[in-house]
Amino acid sequence: MMTPGTDRPGTDPKGTDRPGTDRRGIILEIQRMSTEDGPGLRTTVFLKGCPLNCRWCHNPESISPKPQLVWNGVGCIGCGICVDTCSQGALTATPEGIVIDRGRCKGCGECARECPTLSIVLLGEKWRASDLVNELAKDQAYFLQSKGGVTLSGGEATLQPRFTHGVLTGLKARGIHTALDTCGMCSFDCLETLLPVTDLLLFDIKEIDARRHEKFTGVSNERILDNLKQLPGLLGAFKTDLWIRTPIIPGATDREETIRAIGEFIVNNLEGRVSRWELCAFNNLGKEKYTRLGEQWAYGATLLVERKKMEALYLEAVKTGVGEGIVFWSGSVRPDQGTL
Amino acid sequence: MRIIPEKLYDFCVEMISRADGAPFLLNFDERSMAGMVGQGQKGGISDLINETNVHDYAPVGCLENTMVGNDRSGTVDNNLNLLKAVELVLTRGKDLNPYVDPMTGKSEKIRQDGPCTGDPNTFDTFENFLDAFKEQTAFIVKKCAALYELSESLRNSYFATPYLSCLVKGCLEKGRDVTQGGAEISFTTLEAVTYATTVDSLLAIQYLVFDEKACSLAELTRALKDNWEGHEILRAKAKNRAPKYGRDDDPADSLARQVMTIFCDETWKHKTISTLRQFRPGMLSWNYWAADGHVMAASADGRQRGQFLSNAICPSNGADIKGPTANSNSVGKVLGGKTKETTGDFKEFINDLPNGASHTITFNPSILKDPTHKDKFKSFLKGYKENGGTALQINMLDPSVLVDAQKNPGDHRHLLVRITGYNAYFTSIGKELQDEVIKRISHGNF
Numbered sequence: 018m019m020t021p022g023t024d025r026p027g028t029d030p031k032g033t034d035r036p037g038t039d040r041r042g043i044i045l046e047i048q049r050m051s052t053e054d055g056p057g058l059r060t061t062v063f064l065k066g067c068p069l070n071c072r073w074c075h076n077p078e079s080i081s082p083k084p085q086l087v088w089n090g091v092g093c094i095g096c097g098i099c100v101d102t103c104s105q106g107a108l109t110a111t112p113e114g115i116v117i118d119r120g121r122c123k124g125c126g127e128c129a130r131e132c133p134t135l136s137i138v139l140l141g142e143k144w145r146a147s148d149l150v151n152e153l154a155k156d157q158a159y160f161l162q163s164k165g166g167v168t169l170s171g172g173e174a175t176l177q178p179r180f181t182h183g184v185l186t187g188l189k190a191r192g193i194h195t196a197l198d199t200c201g202m203c204s205f206d207c208l209e210t211l212l213p214v215t216d217l218l219l220f221d222i223k224e225i226d227a228r229r230h231e232k233f234t235g236v237s238n239e240r241i242l243d244n245l246k247q248l249p250g251l252l253g254a255f256k257t258d259l260w261i262r263t264p265i266i267p268g269a270t271d272r273e274e275t276i277r278a279i280g281e282f283i284v285n286n287l288e289g290r291v292s293r294w295e296l297c298a299f300n301n302l303g304k305e306k307y308t309r310l311g312e313q314w315a316y317g318a319t320l321l322v323e324r325k326k327m328e329a330l331y332l333e334a335v336k337t338g339v340g341e342g343i344v345f346w347s348g349s350v351r352p353d354q355g356t357l
Numbered sequence: 358m359r360i361i362p363e364k365l366y367d368f369c370v371e372m373i374s375r376a377d378g379a380p381f382l383l384n385f386d387e388r389s390m391a392g393m394v395g396q397g398q399k400g401g402i403s404d405l406i407n408e409t410n411v412h413d414y415a416p417v418g419c420l421e422n423t424m425v426g427n428d429r430s431g432t433v434d435n436n437l438n439l440l441k442a443v444e445l446v447l448t449r450g451k452d453l454n455p456y457v458d459p460m461t462g463k464s465e466k467i468r469q470d471g472p473c474t475g476d477p478n479t480f481d482t483f484e485n486f487l488d489a490f491k492e493q494t495a496f497i498v499k500k501c502a503a504l505y506e507l508s509e510s511l512r513n514s515y516f517a518t519p520y521l522s523c524l525v526k527g528c529l530e531k532g533r534d535v536t537q538g539g540a541e542i543s544f545t546t547l548e549a550v551t552y553a554t555t556v557d558s559l560l561a562i563q564y565l566v567f568d569e570k571a572c573s574l575a576e577l578t579r580a581l582k583d584n585w586e587g588h589e590i591l592r593a594k595a596k597n598r599a600p601k602y603g604r605d606d607d608p609a610d611s612l613a614r615q616v617m618t619i620f621c622d623e624t625w626k627h628k629t630i631s632t633l634r635q636f637r638p639g640m641l642s643w644n645y646w647a648a649d650g651h652v653m654a655a656s657a658d659g660r661q662r663g664q665f666l667s668n669a670i671c672p673s674n675g676a677d678i679k680g681p682t683a684n685s686n687s688v689g690k691v692l693g694g695k696t697k698e699t700t701g702d703f704k705e706f707i708n709d710l711p712n713g714a715s716h717t718i719t720f721n722p723s724i725l726k727d728p729t730h731k732d733k734f735k736s737f738l739k740g741y742k743e744n745g746g747t748a749l750q751i752n753m754l755d756p757s758v759l760v761d762a763q764k765n766p767g768d769h770r771h772l773l774v775r776i777t778g779y780n781a782y783f784t785s786i787g788k789e790l791q792d793e794v795i796k797r798i799s800h801g802n803f
Contacts, residue, residue, distance in 0.1 A: 046780050048773070050680040052724065052733050058682070058740070063780050075779050089785055091766040092597070096590050133593035134767070155605055156682045158743040163736030300779055302794075305787035349797065 041143045042180030045079055045172065049156055053347070055196040055217055055260075057165025060153050064172040064181070065141045068202040070235040071223070072315050073266045075303035079172035084124045084141035087309040088115040093136040099128035108137075119311060146183030153184075154191055166194025166216070175203035178210065185214035198262075200234075201241035208244060212251050217258045220245065224270055225278035233269050246286045260293040265330060265346075267299055267319050273333045280337025294339055296330055298322045298348030324350040366735050373734075373751050374725040381420060382738065382749045388692065389422050389747045390414065392708030396544070399625055400635045405542055411703070419641060420713040420748035421546070427526035429540035431634070432712055435547045436645050437501045439555040439620060440653055440666065442493035443562075445471040446486060447578045450493070453654040454582070454662075471496045477574040483567040486574075490559065491619050498623040501547060502636060509545070510631035512536040538632035545634045546712045547624045550642045550649060553602050553667030556613040557658035557676065561599040563612070565591070565657075569598075581655045584662050596659030596767060602691070603672020605683035613691045621709045639712025642669040669715035670746060678771040678782075681718050681737065685745035688716055692746055708747065716745065719752040721773075722798065756799045759783065763791050 045063040054061045066082030067074075078085060088099075099115060100108045107121035108128060115137065126139035144152075153167050160166045167188050174181040174197055185195050196217040212218070222245070223238075224230040230238035252259055263279055265271050276296070283291055299322050307314035327346045334344040361384060372380050383389075390411045397406030406424055417423045421432035444453050450471035455464040474489035516536045522528040525540045533539030565571045572580075572591055580588035600609040620638060627636040646668040655662045658673065667673045670688055677684040689695075692714065693707025724734050741749060754772075762769035766784035774781050774794065783791065 048680075048780055050682045050737070052730060053779075058733055058736055061780075091784055092593075094589050094593055096593075098590070133590050133597060135597045155686060156740075159682050159737060159740030162739035162743070163733055165733075165736070302774060302779065302781060302786050302790050304790060305785060306781070308787075 040180045042177045054168040057163030058159045059165045061168045066176045067173040075300045090114045092134040102128045102131045150187030168196040170198040212255045276333045296346040387703040390703035391706035392711035396711035427541035429535040430544035440551045445493040446489040449473040483563045502627040509629045513631040544637045548639045550645045551666040553673045556602040558656045561595040561657040564599040584655045601676040603677040604679045605686040640670045640714040688746045689744045717750040759795045
């Protein structure tokens, strides 16, 4: 059972760093019956920690690899127990609710363990790979019927490579289909280690231009594209399927030239290897998450993409030669325009 | 169900997506047949229901499984509120609140109705509490059976139905009317109402009093008497921190399974006196779970008097925060789960509720938005037949539920927003964006 609260960070017994041991990893959430993260019915695990810092990220709580305290006021009854519990004096009750002094908060989670309403939550929970596999296997009957399985998402799973490897290996041993959702910002060795236990790689290409990529995500895409260029050999050897995903972000990646460049990259480097290229429309539902983390979101006031824009970009993607049956678009568009 | 043609699945899914009437899906044959065969064994009529003929079963009424031609078993004859047994432990066998006659407004004196199962404040362990719960359950089951005997004996003496009796095998042979228990197969059913609220109340007592020591049983009883008013912190812990049935959480579901076994075992102990019909267990709450919510006192799971109780075998409202698969797995587990057999048929299943168990799950309509998603939904149904119950009703989320979730987020923690690579519950996304999501769903745009 996922109990509220979390283990203390850094309490890993010595020696768990060695490969082959039952390593612990930090995860945010386990979402069962996922219908949007790969084929069939899936359980998606959101790991915590990401090497990218995309301006538009809709899961900002997944970027830091450390546990983070948030206060979600909707259920709070103002009992003040959290304030009294904190040994660091990091919490203050104000008319607007509980304010967290992030300089003082050590992320111990003591307040979260005491909060009667679960309004204060420490995001990030340590799991042993073997325990996680047992939890994920609970929906195996639905995976089998739907040709679904488990998707490791994030955050970025390759940032916790041994834990990820342990989980994927455990799942494969039980005959469960595995998908790895990655931004590709990892060593090629890491991919070489993980691909034998990965049935489907969901690989993001957000932007081809290195400078624009760095501007949007904080890092250059050199290594990401290098990894992609080397992928075909691995994919063949391990029979791993490849899906490419591109977020369509207003004012950033929602340009025909961006889509054209990505399409050309796919045609030139991954010919015949990509079975799906998904254009994912910008999702505006991350706003409150930023507020709860005490951060501002650059996209807080950005409207959803227009339907005709998604359709135009879809056509542009098809024109690059990737193929009509391979390109898809998904996500929410402006309310009066529906979605696909 | 395992051999249902794809075309029929497709037809069902289409029907559900058009929402013209919410169809009740009853063809989870393997689980149902396991229940019927078990009923034959427990009722001592394996010659009449066994593996050679159980495929001939059919539902009557709503979802109540019955054999054909020789079976006149009663269904929804008795509706017993299991939660009362928890209350009677806390009060040593007396009503917590006096009964007020709705016509006269007069309140009745509190009597010693049930057995005194000891001063709960002397219970050292939760097992002590559970033993007392078992004794009180035995009492309410017995009382319910005795009450039913009044009507059964009247029908037995004065309510012959000769035409019907001519059509049901056994009556002619025995020379007894169906109302005299003449049919070859003639069970009567005790339907448990408020299963999940009962389980969740026991889980809350275990968590608050025995594990966390957040309060004593006396303090908890006081809070329930006060309808939780003035006990907001304790109530919040009961609602939010105590484990719940319906989350595929093994320790919680294991207590739920114990409650199931206690109820079923007590039910099988009884027969009608006038007609010698064997009682069997079922869970079909009709609308009692709504109406009884006003009658029953506040409960230890954090529910106030007047709030709905749980329905049939469903988890408490809003408790299934792990989604439909976890919800279904919990239901399958409490029915008995699976055997070790690999015969490919009903012998792989256990089902302690032969009369059936009503299960409803509410889905976001986006699950049926396009052919790919319809396929995924179809796979869910196929998974349900392996892991779930015997009867499933699919409701589609009404935007008004989301409006209510804005006002009462604590009651709707389970509503998930499903978007590629995104993770959030509806109640956490902020008012403005909630309005947008409501608008989308209202217009059929997801």
